[in-house]
Amino acid sequence: MDNNKRPADMQRINTPALAEAFIMEQVEQVRAQVGDKKVLLALSGGVDSSVVAALLIKAIGKQLVCVHVNHGLMRKGESEQVIEVFRNQMDANLIYVDATDRFLDLLAGVDEPEKKRKIIGGEFIKVFEEEARKLEGIHFLAQGTIYPDILESDGVKAHHNVGGLPEDLHFELVEPVRLLFKDEVREVGRALGLPVSMVERQPFPGPGLGVRCLGAITRDRLAALRESDAILREEIAATGMNIWQFFTVVPDFRSTGVRDGKRAFDWPVIIRAVNTVDAMTATVPEIPWAVLQKITARILEEVPGVCRVLYDLTPKPVGTIEWE
Ligand code: XMP
DSSP states (O other), X not given: OOTTSOOXXXXXXXXXXXXXXXHHHHHXXXXXXXXXXXXXXXXXXXXXXXXXXXXXHHHHGGGEEEEEEEOSOSOTTHHHHHIIIIIIISOOEEEEEEOHXXXXXXHTTOOOHHHHHHHHHHHHXXXXXXHHHHSSSEEEEEOOOOHHHHHHTTTHHHHSOTTOOOTTSOOEEEOTTTTOOHHHHHHHHHHTTOOHHHHTOOOOOTTGXXXXXXXXXXXXXXXXXXXXXXXXXXXXXXXXXOOSEEEEEBOSSOEEEEETTEEEEEEEEEEEEEBOSSSSSBBOOOOXXXXXXXXXXXXXXXXXXXXXXXXXXXXXXXXXXXXX
16 A cells, blocks of 8 residues: 555545544554654644644654754744744753854855755755754654645655755654645644644745845844734734735835934835635735735834835736745
8 A cells, every 4th residue: 555645535634523533543653653762853833844743742752852943034933932832831852943143144145046045945954964963862754744745746755854864864754644635734733732823824935034035134134024024914813814825025125214304214015915725826815905004004113124115916927926
């Protein structure tokens, strides 16, 4: 039997009871696979890795070692939430690595989007590898591979260390949610008691805020990006609107403003919001004018160095969802 093929008769996990049954079954399977050995997991705080972490904590407790790498490009409060939920509430074995300076130093002056992505991805593996080498007795690597990953990569991702760890770090894989679709992973996450804000989290690219701080990343613009993004999230949440993905972007050019009677030459903030089914095409939701005005007022009032707020009205195509 192909372990990476979803059986035709597999039921869609769309109720808490089905999620519970799945969890019980996986707990048994993971225990049987792992025995008394140790498992390593890169825990980003995204839906998939968080659900795998919670599932494995239930199955094998402290035999799971989670590593959370903060690359300095997380949204406001995300790393803190990972620590709060997994270390403080679930008592997980969690290694927190604040690698902000390493990433930002490497990225200084780099303005090409693909180069930025390569640096962020490559450095992430390096930091994770360094942590893995410090640990003893790790036999398994857990991954939040989900079924669309297997379908899209024709099974390739499922058979390799996704992160691209070097050959000598040879771990067997533990991929408990590899046959699930995203909505099922969320159902399982809810049943495992993960916070709604984590389970319902919108897609967040691996390079994080790095591709939203346009051009060469600077710490001042990154701070403006993080703060404005947090305000946007707060205000959209308060409306109860269900928008697929939304965030702010800070370009690498300034604009003239006037503040306290004096000329300012500060950064614009662009609001990007889209609805989509598969991210291949996307439409722009009609956010009520009053909400946009409130967000604008708050960003201008609360975020230093920002003098202008824009709403991006471009559907995909032609504009991609991210700006770079
Ligand atoms: P675009 O910008 O191509 O985005 O319309 C489609 C979806 O993919 C996400 N995205 C990324 N995700 N690494 C990721 O993990 C990336 O480099 C990356 N670039 C774009 C984007 O947020 C959207 O959901």
